[in-house]
Amino acid sequence: MPTQNRQVRLGARPVGLPTPQDWQHTTEDVPEPGDGQFLVRTEYVSLDPAMRGWMNDARSYIRPVRIGEIMRAGALGRVIASNHDGFAVGDHVTGTFGVQEYAVSDGLGVIRADPALAPLPTYLGVLGLTGLTAYFGLLDVGKPREGDTVVVSGAAGAVGSVVGQIAKHVGARVIGIAGGPEKCGLLTEEFGFDAAIDYRSDDVRAALREHAPDGVDVYFDNVGGDILDHVLARLRLGARVVLCGAISQYNATERPSGPANYLSLLVNRASMTGMLVFDYEERYPEGVSQLAEWLAAGVVTAREHVVDGTIDEFPEVLLKLFAGENTGKLLLRIADR
Amino acid sequence: MPTQNRQVRLGARPVGLPTPQDWQHTTEDVPEPGDGQFLVRTEYVSLDPAMRGWMNDARSYIRPVRIGEIMRAGALGRVIASNHDGFAVGDHVTGTFGVQEYAVSDGLGVIRADPALAPLPTYLGVLGLTGLTAYFGLLDVGKPREGDTVVVSGAAGAVGSVVGQIAKHVGARVIGIAGGPEKCGLLTEEFGFDAAIDYRSDDVRAALREHAPDGVDVYFDNVGGDILDHVLARLRLGARVVLCGAISQYNATERPSGPANYLSLLVNRASMTGMLVFDYEERYPEGVSQLAEWLAAGVVTAREHVVDGTIDEFPEVLLKLFAGENTGKLLLRIADR
Numbered sequence: 001m002p003t004q005n006r007q008v009r010l011g012a013r014p015v016g017l018p019t020p021q022d023w024q025h026t027t028e029d030v031p032e033p034g035d036g037q038f039l040v041r042t043e044y045v046s047l048d049p050a051m052r053g054w055m056n057d058a059r060s061y062i063r064p065v066r067i068g069e070i071m072r073a074g075a076l077g078r079v080i081a082s083n084h085d086g087f088a089v090g091d092h093v094t095g096t097f098g099v100q101e102y103a104v105s106d107g108l109g110v111i112r113a114d115p116a117l118a119p120l121p122t123y124l125g126v127l128g129l130t131g132l133t134a135y136f137g138l139l140d141v142g143k144p145r146e147g148d149t150v151v152v153s154g155a156a157g158a159v160g161s162v163v164g165q166i167a168k169h170v171g172a173r174v175i176g177i178a179g180g181p182e183k184c185g186l187l188t189e190e191f192g193f194d195a196a197i198d199y200r201s202d203d204v205r206a207a208l209r210e211h212a213p214d215g216v217d218v219y220f221d222n223v224g225g226d227i228l229d230h231v232l233a234r235l236r237l238g239a240r241v242v243l244c245g246a247i248s249q250y251n252a253t254e255r256p257s258g259p260a261n262y263l264s265l266l267v268n269r270a271s272m273t274g275m276l277v278f279d280y281e282e283r284y285p286e287g288v289s290q291l292a293e294w295l296a297a298g299v300v301t302a303r304e305h306v307v308d309g310t311i312d313e314f315p316e317v318l319l320k321l322f323a324g325e326n327t328g329k330l331l332l333r334i335a336d337r
Numbered sequence: 338m339p340t341q342n343r344q345v346r347l348g349a350r351p352v353g354l355p356t357p358q359d360w361q362h363t364t365e366d367v368p369e370p371g372d373g374q375f376l377v378r379t380e381y382v383s384l385d386p387a388m389r390g391w392m393n394d395a396r397s398y399i400r401p402v403r404i405g406e407i408m409r410a411g412a413l414g415r416v417i418a419s420n421h422d423g424f425a426v427g428d429h430v431t432g433t434f435g436v437q438e439y440a441v442s443d444g445l446g447v448i449r450a451d452p453a454l455a456p457l458p459t460y461l462g463v464l465g466l467t468g469l470t471a472y473f474g475l476l477d478v479g480k481p482r483e484g485d486t487v488v489v490s491g492a493a494g495a496v497g498s499v500v501g502q503i504a505k506h507v508g509a510r511v512i513g514i515a516g517g518p519e520k521c522g523l524l525t526e527e528f529g530f531d532a533a534i535d536y537r538s539d540d541v542r543a544a545l546r547e548h549a550p551d552g553v554d555v556y557f558d559n560v561g562g563d564i565l566d567h568v569l570a571r572l573r574l575g576a577r578v579v580l581c582g583a584i585s586q587y588n589a590t591e592r593p594s595g596p597a598n599y600l601s602l603l604v605n606r607a608s609m610t611g612m613l614v615f616d617y618e619e620r621y622p623e624g625v626s627q628l629a630e631w632l633a634a635g636v637v638t639a640r641e642h643v644v645d646g647t648i649d650e651f652p653e654v655l656l657k658l659f660a661g662e663n664t665g666k667l668l669l670r671i672a673d674r
Contacts, residue, residue: 060604229595243603258566258595266580266611267397274603 001080002041005030007100008314010065013057016253017322022055023315024068031104038082040093040103042311046074046124047318047330048158049222052250061276071099071314076113076124087112094123099314101334118295119302125329126162126291126302133244133277134162135287139170141242141275142218146171149212151231154222154247155193156183158329162291163220164193165300172218175211177204177227179324186327190301204230218242224249225256232261239270251322303328308335338417339378342367344437345651347402350394353590354659359392360652361405368441375419377430377440379648383411383461384655384667385495386559389587398613408436408651413450413461424449431460436651438671455632456639462666463499463628463639470581470614471499472624476507478579478612479555483508486549488568491559492530493520495666496581499628500557501530502637509555512548514541514564516661523664527638541567555579561586562593569598576607588659640665645672 004027011024033039054065054072065072075097079087084107087093095110097103113123125131137159144150150167154160155176164187167174176187177197184196195211197204204227208216215236221228224246232241249256265272280287294300305326307317317332341364348361370376391402391409402409412434416424421444424430432447434440450460462468474496481487487504491497492513501524504511513524514534521533532548534541541564545553552573558565561583569578586593602609617624631637642663644654654669 061606224600243600246600246603249600255597258597258599260592260595262595262599262609263561263580263583263586263611265609266583266613269398269611269613269616271608271610272599272602273608274600274606276603276606279606 002030002102004028005100005102006311007070007098008311009068009070010055012067014052014055014251017251017319018052018055018315020315023071025312030102033081033083033104035083037104037106038079038084038087040075040077040095040097040105041080041336042075042077042097042101042103042334043092044076044121044124044306045099045311045314045332045334046076046128046130047314047321047332048074048130049245049247049250049321051318052322061278072096073099073314074124074129075103076120077103092120092123094128099311101311118292121304121306121329121331122295122302124331125158125304126295126300127288129277130158130329131162131291131300132280132284132287133275134159134166135291136277136280136283137242137244137275138163138166138218138220140280141273142220142240144170144172144218148172148217149175149214149236150218150220151175151177151208151212151216152220152222153177153199153227153231154245155187155191155196156327157222158326159244160220160222161187161191161303161328162300164191166294167218168192168194169294169299175208177223183327190303199227205233208234215239220244221246223247229259229261232259232264235264235268235270237268237270239268241265241270241272243272243274247322305330306333307331308333310334339367339439341365342437342439343648344407344435345648346405346407347392349404351389351392351588354588354656355389355392355652357652360408362649367439370418370420370441372420374441374443375416375421375424377412377414377432377434377442378417378673379412379414379434379438379440379671380429381413381458381461381643382436382648382651382669382671383413383465383467384651384658384663384669385411385467386582386584386587386658388655389659398615409433410436410651411461411466412440413457414440429457429460431465436648438648455629458641458643458666458668459632459639461668462495462641463632463637464625466614467495467666468499468628468637469617469621469624470612471496471503472628473614473617473620474579474581474612475500475503475555475557477617478610479557479577481507481509481555485509485554486512486551486573487555487557488512488514488545488549488553489557489559490514490536490564490568491582491584492524492528492533493664494559495663497557497559498524498528498640498665499637501528503631504555505529505531506631506636512545514560520664527640536564542570545571552576557581558583560584566596566598569596569601572601572605572607574605574607576605578602578607578609580609580611584659642667643670644668645670647671
């Protein structure tokens with residue numbers, strides 16, 4: 001039985017991209033699970049763009065991580081000790097266990113992951129909050145119809161790649177925006193998008209005119225910034241813009257300018273609506289069951305970007321997200337010591 | 338019977354505020370109504386912020402007014418000759434008759450105005466597209482509920498003043514934003530708003546914190562610009578922003594910056610939706626009938642800002658809108674010659 005628990009804590013509020021100075025690395029004794037609790041050893045840590053927001057001291061949908069607190073993170077692990085009737089040693093579970101090697105849980109918000117049904121990393125990706133975000137955001141807020149033109153930004157990312165595949169399944173024409181030829185190739189070859197726009201080398205506005213000549217019915221936005229503005233200029237009558245994220249803005253040190261073309265919403269009687277997956281908690285079972293069915297049927301392909309390392313490497317792996325280095329769901333896999 | 342018809346035509350595409358050089362004043366013979374047509378003498382011309390957009394050569398919800406074309410305008414007039422079975426000499430009618438003293442019509446889109454039921458100017462205001470914009474925009478898009486906090490900008494204007502009164506009737510707490518102490522006084526004293534914010538002298542952000550301490554459920558935006566941004570920062574969970582106009586931007590000569598606080602829509606799972614009254618054409622009878630009932634019951638007070646003049650004075654009266662000089666519906670009344 002291990003005795004030491006390495007942890008990564010928020011050390012300071014970052015300005016711009018988080019630096020090594022913004023983190024604290026600590027070691028504590030592995031906690032003992034109390035009555036009704038169990039102990040989890042972390043196997044995979046989820047890395048998500050939203051984490052950057054949690055590090056700011058700002059009113060948001062969830063309280064900020066406090067200075068000195070273990071960094072909040074979703075993770076997948078294995079139960080290695082249990083005083084809880086519902087969870088047995090050997091069970092795989094996902095939950096908000098934080099950036100640490102061991103966590104004690106009372107089971108609240110913890111979901112079992114069955115490696116016989118799907119590979120374990122999938123439970124943090126397509127079958128986790130990532131897939132659910134894509135599922136509810138696209139279908140409930142974006143409401144794509146057969147024949148619609150759907151544009152997705154951050155399209156090679158964890159959420160975007162699932163959004164595009166669901167949109168295809170619904171019968172939409174799907175255009176993905178991503179950075180670099182490799183990701184753009186994956187969009188059309190692996191994820192089945194109809195077209196890909198490389199925002200690093202293409203003129204996004206001209207490419208949208210080419211690939212969406214009749215305009216855009218649904219835009220699923222993960223990035224914000226100029227790309228949002230370009231798509232707004234191409235909206236079709238009654239279009240729906242789903243605001244899911246704005247990764248281009250999360251590390252901005254100056255107040256970003258807003259989408260100058262927002263009046264396209266007025267001209268086109270379109271809507272722009274923010275969505276957070278937590279609002280759909282009651283419907284998670286529906287979403288997971290549908291996503292699992294699609295995964296099994298090959299309608300949706302799961303892709304994870306797994307980095308092997310120690311828990312202490314979390315800070316540098318997180319930076320891959322903001323550098324756009326990941327394709328699919330970014331995970332840190334913690335080797336057993 | 339008059340023989341000359343004075344007209345105001347678009348002479349050039351304005352840059353910024355329209356200047357006298359952007360207009361052409363012409364005289365033609367008064368036209369003869371053909372078979373199935375009637376002749377209207379203009380008594381009131383409606384002046385609306387949207388007119389500025391019609392003068393631009395830009396893709397929008399309606400085609401631009403062409404250079405040399407009679408300026409598009411809603412108007413109210415009296416039938417002075419008729420070869421149309423449905424309209425008799427003496428009838429009062431509203432329609433898109435343009436900025437001219439006489440117009441021939443085939444009755445398409447023309448609505449009768451009964452001076453026995455309501456004062457004539459009302460038919461271009463509360464009982465016209467103005468009132469219908471407020472009615473459908475607030476109730477269908479904003480969806481205020483009892484106890485909600487509703488904020489309206491351009492609150493002393495034609496649409497805003499009606500929006501605020503309907504919101505009060507629904508049981509919301511209503512805060513109006515307008516320019517100057519006189520308008521702000523009217524909001525609370527004549528239109529029954531709960532609070533007024535003078536954007537010219539108040540710190541809008543601080544005033545919103547004071548008057549909407551729990552945040553804003555519905556924001557009805559007629560002005561855009563900084564005020565939109567301030568309200569976005571105060572949205573409540575699930576808030577609805579109705580984009581009805583952006584008068585602060587219509588004469589901008591540089592590309593305006595967008596609402597920097599748009600990510601408040603994401604944090605608060607809020608929506609921002611454009612609305613145009615023309616989309617509700619099938620429901621106009623419902624709207625007019627409800628507005629007429631409210632008008633008769635004193636739920637809604639009609640207020641028009643009538644300027645007496647000749648048709649040639651249209652260009653300078655239009656500028657009153659952009660200078661914020663009108664309270665309620667701005668109309669140009671054309672005296673009989």
